[in-house]
Every structure is written in C-alpha cells, then in structure tokens.
Amino acid sequence: MQPKLKSKVKFADREVGEVTRIIVDPFSREVSHIVVGGNGVGPVERQIPTDRIKMVTEDTVELGAASSELERFPLFRRDEYVTIREIEIAHLEDHLNVEPGEVLVPVPELERDVKRRTFFTYLTHVISVLLALPLVFPVLKFLMKPMYAPYDNRWIRVGNVSRLKKEDVGAQFKFKRKQKEAFMPETEVDKNVWVIKASPAVLDSVYKGKEMKFLDHKGDVIWVNKPTVPYIAYSGKCPHLGCGYKWRNVRKLGKELFLCPCHLSFFSVSGEVMGGPAPRPLDVLPIQVAESGDIQVIDIEYKAGVKERVRLV
C-alpha cells in the first residue's frame, strides 16, 4: 500500500504529525519520500525516504526509527520540487493511489541550472531570427533603400552669365529642384546658388591653382572644376546650420561680403570664413558654362555644422 496524504505519521515511540506531501520518483513512478509536518516536527517540514517506512495502513504511516532521529531527516525545500501537474508526466497521477493534493517530483536538473536554461532560451531566439531572416530581409532592404540611394548628380540650369556684369560680386540664382524624400512622392523645392564672375585673384584663392574634383557615392569622379573657368558657384546654404545668406555691403569692413543673418557668419567673395560660427568656407559646386552663357550646376548638399565636407545629396 502506498502512503497517503493526511495519514498520521508514527515513529516507534510517538506520533509526530501527518503526511503533508508526497514525493515521487518520476522514473520508477513510485513514492520515494513522504513529507512530514505537524506539532511534533515544529514549524518546518522534513522529508523521509520510504525505505524508512515500516508499515502503511489505511490512515497511518509507521516508521521503525525513534522520534529522536527526526532531526536527522533533511528539511523539505518546496522550491526544489514541482507538482506532477506542472511537468505533466503522463499518467503519473493515475498511477499513484493518493488523495488529491500536492504530489511532487524533484525539479529536473535542467530547470535548476539557470545558466544552461538561459543559454537554450538565447539559442532558440537566435534560431528564430535566422529562420525569419529570409522573410524579413527583402522588407528591410526596401525600407533602407533611400539611405543608400546614389547622389543626385543631375545638372540644373540656373541662369545666364549675362547677369554677372562685374567681377567678384555675388549674384543669387534661384531655381526649382525636384526632390524625393524617402517614400514620399517627388516634390519641387525652391533652391538657390550664388555665382560670381571671379577675378584671377579670387580663382587662385578658391582653387589654389588646382582642379577641384567632385565624387559620386562610390567615390568616382563625376566632375572637375577647372581653375581656368572664371565662374564659381556656391551652395545657397550656409555651412554653419544651413540658413540662406546674402551678398551685403558690410560698412564696418568697408567691403561687400556674403553675410548669413542667422548667426552672423560672413564670408569673403572667395568663400573664406571672415567671422562668425561657420566651421568651413562656403561650399563650391560643380559648374559649367555653355557657349550661350547658360550656367549649369550640380546642386550638391553637404552636411552643415561640421568642418569637413560630407556629402548628403
């Protein structure tokens, strides 16, 4: 007969309490221990192996040992066990002829080893991600496409040099540019560049006698400004924070300059920073002038607020 929950537990000399729980060996499916609690045991519970049981009756479990041995039996720790319902061992409950109550089995080793368990959890996540990758990759590629779109190297006609009567005087040319932001439809935006008819001194100051190369997103040269072409185009955006600037007579300095009203950066006609917070000179753009005098530029945009020229568009 198997011990039952609530059965009285008697040592050789006295009764100490009752069976509060039953522990089962999940492999043999036999009761391996009883857990004893009650007045004779104190505020704790102790687990006693079934091989110390002398006899089991309908409502009593008798032990051969004396009650003085009670403290030799280990304390029962609930967190080291799970109920047989929790781990769903097939038919184990049916196999045991016990009253409904807490029938326990030891927590499997794997469950106790948290590190190992965590490792398997991570492993499962990694496998899931790898399996999902073929499905997710095309979507990610589509979403990230605008980030890796090639630069817009289209030439844009902005005006004619007939407007530039005097050397070393800034003239603003306004134009419209088609622009596409990420997944938005294409729109037309108002842009402008400043163009000068440059004197040899200004050409020298800008080009230092060298050609100026412009690159595409792969680093290939798309255009070269030659220092012999006497026209220079500057991006219409101030390299400080991207405001529009103007050509102004600065009385204090007794000359005309490019002046940005946002934070009062000012630049010489050759684009050098003469004062204010701008971190670099004005950005020179690729320019070509047709025999007809038509001016075309590539409207490159550089990152504002940094010393180096970092191309954005």
Ligand code: FES
């Ligand atoms: S944006 Fe031009 S000075 Fe700040």
